[in-house]
Amino acid sequence: MTMRVDPEFRGKVVGELGAERLLRCVQCSTCTVSCPISEFVDWNPRLVVEKCLLGLRDVLDEEGLWLCTSCQNCYERCPQDVRFSEIVLALRRLAAEEAKAGRLKLESTKPAFDECFLEMVAKYGRQYEAGLLRTFAKRSGLGFKLFLSYKGIGMRLFKKGKVALRPDKIKRVKEVREVFKRFSGSPSSSVETGGEHK
Ligand code: SF4
Numbered sequence: 001m002t003m004r005v006d007p008e009f010r011g012k013v014v015g016e017l018g019a020e021r022l023l024r025c026v027q028c029s030t031c032t033v034s035c036p037i038s039e040f041v042d043w044n045p046r047l048v049v050e051k052c053l054l055g056l057r058d059v060l061d062e063e064g065l066w067l068c069t070s071c072q073n074c075y076e077r078c079p080q081d082v083r084f085s086e087i088v089l090a091l092r093r094l095a096a097e098e099a100k101a102g103r104l105k106l107e108s109t110k111p112a113f114d115e116c117f118l119e120m121v122a123k124y125g126r127q128y129e130a131g132l133l134r135t136f137a138k139r140s141g142l143g144f145k146l147f148l149s150y151k152g153i154g155m156r157l158f159k160k161g162k163v164a165l166r167p168d169k170i171k172r173v174k175e176v177r178e179v180f181k182r183f184s185g186s187p188s189s190s191v192e193t194g195g196e197h198k
């Protein structure tokens with residue numbers, strides 16, 4: 001595997017909201033041994049921090065970045081208060097930016113899901129599951145396969161009235177849209193808040 005060293009990458013990560021404490025890391029591995037997913041997937045929080053410190057941009061390709069459950073074990077147990085789970089969020093934002101600029105191809109569909117999720121909230125002030133599923137199926141490239149895989153649970157939820165076929169916009173949706181506008185530097189900035197979902 002080719003390692004791409006970018007001397008500016010460390011500074012870029014540290015400049016991200018939540019990743020300011022990166023330089024405090026003493027590489028003790030407490031985060032790695034506390035992480036419930038590192039036992040099952042190729043994900044090593046200590047190594048992720050090391051890669052950031054060394055300027056290895058390949059860290060943005062890590063699959064575990066999108067599998068982290070935000071359980072906060074790493075955050076709570078770190079003796080240096082590095083707050084690794086916040087660094088994960090910062091790296092996700094950077095990875096999404098790189099992907100948007102065409103410099104990185106993301107294998108995970110999680111960023112597309114997050115974007116669609118936020119898009120629904122920005123448009124209606126609450127979640128609109130049918131719209132979310134439709135938009136995500138299109139944007140992730142999963143298409144009809146997605147509908148098939150959720151067919152069983154989808155029907156059960158629909159029968160119980162848990163899946164609305166039409167969006168139900170809240171009254172003060174403008175205030176929700178204001179929140180999105182104020183965070184226009186985040187990945188959700190791509191959310192178009194003005195139009196209706198088609
Ligand atoms: S627990 Fe904290 S100090 Fe130790 S390796 Fe993880 S981030 Fe670094």
Ligand code: SF4
Nearest residue numbers: 035068069071072074
């Ligand atoms: S927050 Fe993420 S990285 Fe940290 S311990 Fe939990 S799953 Fe692992």
